[in-house]
Amino acid sequence: MRIEIMDTTLRDGEQTPGVAFSPSEKFNIARILLEDVKVDRIEIASARVSKGELEAVAKLAAWCKEKGYLDRLEVLGFVDGTKTIDWLQKTQCRVLNLLCKGSYEHVRTQLRKTPAEHIADIRQVIDLAASHGIQVNVYLEVWSSGMRQSPEYVFNFIEQLQNAPIKRFMLPDTLGILNPKETYDYISQITSRFPDLHFDFHPHNDYGLALANCMSAIHAGARGLHTTVNSLGERTGNVALSSVIGLINDHMKDYEISAQESNIYKIARLVEAFSGIRIPPNMPIIGENVFTQTSGIHADGDNKGNLYFNDLIPERFGRNRQYALGKSSGKASVLKNLQELGIELNPEDLAKVTEWIVEMGDKKETITQDELPFIIAEVIGSKPVQERIKIENYYMCHALNLSPIATLSINIDGQVYEETSTGDGQYDAFMKALNKIFDRLNIQLPALIDYVVTIPPGGQTSALVETVITWKLDREFKTKGLDSDQAASAIKATIRMLNLLDLPI
DSSP: OBOEEEEOTTTTGGGSTTOOOOHHHHHHHHHHIIIIIOOSEEEEEETTSOHHHHHHHHHHHHHHHHHTOGGGEEEEEESOTTHHHHHHHHHTOOEEEEEEEOSHHIIIIIIOOOHHHHHHHHHHHHHHHHHTTOEEEEEEETHHHHHHHOHHHHHHHHHHHTTSSEEEEEEEOTTOOOOHHHHHHHHHHHHHHOTTSOEEEEOBOTTSOHHHHHHHHHHTTOOEEEEBGGGOSSTTOBOBHHHHHHHHHHHOTTOBOOOOGGGHHHHHHHHHHHHOOOOOTTSTTTSTTTTEEOOHHHHHHHHTTOTTOOSOOGGGGTOOOEEOBSTTOOHHHHHHHHHHHTOOOOHHHHHHHHHHHHHHHHTTOOBOGGGHHHHHHHHHOOOSSOOOEEEEEEEEEOOTTSOOEEEEEEEETTEEEEEEEEOSSHHHHHHHHHHHHHHHTTOOOOEEEEEEEEOOTTOOTTOOEEEEEEEESSSEEEEEEEESSHHHHHHHHHHHHHHHSOOOO
């Protein structure tokens, strides 16, 4: 049986506090979801929200029409007479997800109407949509509360509308109240009464049960699931697209989905960048630590036959397996990292480096793989990395109502270069001055793709700042700087980056 995946990152995901996607960001997220991840449908907006929303939907609808995807583009609308339909007409979007009341209490108290009056209002919007060639799906808002408090209302709602031109009835656990048993029982009651209708399940994660509830919903006969990228959404968020894909592919072999897991990390990183909401490092499948083994015992087992692998192979999701360096590291973890860097150490030196890493990890120091050459140089006095580039001097200034400025003097293989630049911040000014120097040398520097600053909780104003920067040239790699000044810690990470490169100077 095939399960439809409808992703609502661009509508429900935007209800995450502080998240608002620009029209350009919506377009790029939608394009990757439809063409690369290949979800079946996407819900991209709520009707009548803003002028920007209208522009975003119109831009996407025009592109989808050209590509033949228009029936996969959906907009949330309301039981508001002609207003939603008029708005949709301006966008060319042809699929309306009509928000109706799935609970008797909400009809009686919020709308102050009878169920019959609400049904009549719904029919008016559906008929108007049909006259304009707009397909309608129906949301039963707070359906889970409705099933707990007034199941007969829910059954009557569906019965009254089952012969209307509605393609899908969508069942939201709006407040995230359900457990897996309730989800199975409630959806089973509905699918057994209405076996010919298509039902979607829309979970929220307030109790951390959204993914388990998806499993129950499918077993109970739901034909579609609603997800968001990175579990964005109101309160604790919706169910994560990445987790749903892993769940169905690995634990529900009798069901098929069109979504492609190989591009899931790509869309996760894009949404992280556009939303400003970082992916938790321990989030399944897409978190930074998910495919990172920390225990030296695990690294040893993997060295001897991949003994600690499971079905979640990182390459499935465009990821790589890593072995963390810290206080739990053994020689096997260090060896794995050295092998990836192409560095060989004799057993005695390997033991010294491992001991140093464990000691630093015990002090809560972050150690990245790309710092191993520097660590080896410090611990055993060898020179696997040559420090060709050193800072002679730098000056940075930030004054009120003036652009920050930086002057930099660096030594490259004994030759001193100096440049000055302004920027949006002190470190930005430093980087622009640095790029001026390397532009003179016709050398392209790596792109900075992530920048993480860590300050100990409750730390003093003099607390050490740790800056970890992710760079990309031919590959992604990280460098770290540590200093009581944030800009200085970033500069230290940058100089380490420069000395890791084989610069053609």
